[in-house]
Amino acid sequence: MKLCRFNDGRYGLVQGEQLWDVSPVLAPAAASGALFTELVRLTPAITDHAARAPAQLLSAVRLLSPVPRPGKIVAAPVNYINHLIEVKQSSEIHHGVRIEEIQRIGLFLKAPSSLIGPADQINLRFPNRRTDHEVELAVVIGKRANRVTREKALDHVAGYSIGLDITLRGPEERSFRKSIDTYTVIGPWIVTPEEFGDPGDANLSLSVNGQPRQDANTRDLILSVPALIEYASTFYTLEPGDILLTGTPEGVGPIAPGDMISAAIDRIGIINIGVAAP
Ligand code: MN
Numbered sequence: 001m002k003l004c005r006f007n008d009g010r011y012g013l014v015q016g017e018q019l020w021d022v023s024p025v026l027a028p029a030a031a032s033g034a035l036f037t038e039l040v041r042l043t044p045a046i047t048d049h050a051a052r053a054p055a056q057l058l059s060a061v062r063l064l065s066p067v068p069r070p071g072k073i074v075a076a077p078v079n080y081i082n083h084l085i086e087v088k089q090s091s092e093i094h095h096g097v098r099i100e101e102i103q104r105i106g107l108f109l110k111a112p113s114s115l116i117g118p119a120d121q122i123n124l125r126f127p128n129r130r131t132d133h134e135v136e137l138a139v140v141i142g143k144r145a146n147r148v149t150r151e152k153a154l155d156h157v158a159g160y161s162i163g164l165d166i167t168l169r170g171p172e173e174r175s176f177r178k179s180i181d182t183y184t185v186i187g188p189w190i191v192t193p194e195e196f197g198d199p200g201d202a203n204l205s206l207s208v209n210g211q212p213r214q215d216a217n218t219r220d221l222i223l224s225v226p227a228l229i230e231y232a233s234t235f236y237t238l239e240p241g242d243i244l245l246t247g248t249p250e251g252v253g254p255i256a257p258g259d260m261i262s263a264a265i266d267r268i269g270i271i272n273i274g275v276a277a278p
Pocket of ligand 1: 075076077134136165245247248
């Protein structure tokens with residue numbers, strides 16, 4: 001099942017190039033803060049309602065972030081071996097900051113206020129400083145997770161989405177540089193676990209103005225999705241609707257005003273989003 005948010009905050013069931021408005025089923029759950037905990041229970045009602053609703057063209061709606069207000073956006077620093085190598089080799093990326101393995105330095109947080117959807121645009125805040133694209137598999141939590149083991153971790157996932165972790169390079173703390181307004185993109189929808197399948201085998205890629213930049217597979221993650229959930233929940237409770245950005249592979253590079261970014265992940269889809277001046 002693919003679920004999107006669109007226009008003024010409506011909920012849609014997506015199939016192919018079409019969607020069906022299922023807001024009467026999902027809006028009450030969202031209003032009571034139970035959208036992501038209730039998805040499995042509500043699945044029959046969602047499909048029933050969609051069968052009776054008129055189809056709309058995806059191209060005719062404005063897609064929003066599928067998660068309206070995450071409590072936190074947890075993100076993995078360098079979590080692909082080949083990206084670790086490229087970061088260590090480039091002073092423009094690491095800026096003299098010591099790059100260490102994720103198992104030693106842990107995870108970081110991005111401000112929820114940085115989050116936008118695929119119909120928005122990335123506004124470069126400091127166009128004279130290098131700002132990079134990072135495509136990442138995004139995981140949306142569906143069930144409270146506190147000290148869960150990696151064996152049980154995927155029971156706590158509501159769905160998967162494409163994430164962009166836009167990054168200002170420089171000496172400041174990661175969370176400061178990555179929390180700028182519009183510097184987190186999620187979309188175009190959430191794919192539920194039974195449809196997405198194994199998060200440890202998904203190709204992810206990103207191009208800028210049609211030129212390939214990143215192309216990898218989540219099997220090369222240093223900490224897998226279950227290991228990341230275990231690790232994060234060792235330190236704090238993951239709540240339904242929290243977003244986990246799992247890290248970006250090699251091939252990060254700068255973006256500029258006027259660029260068009262296309263990011264794709266197997267079994268999810270594609271995001272096309274523009275980059276604008278401040
Ligand atoms: Mn990242």
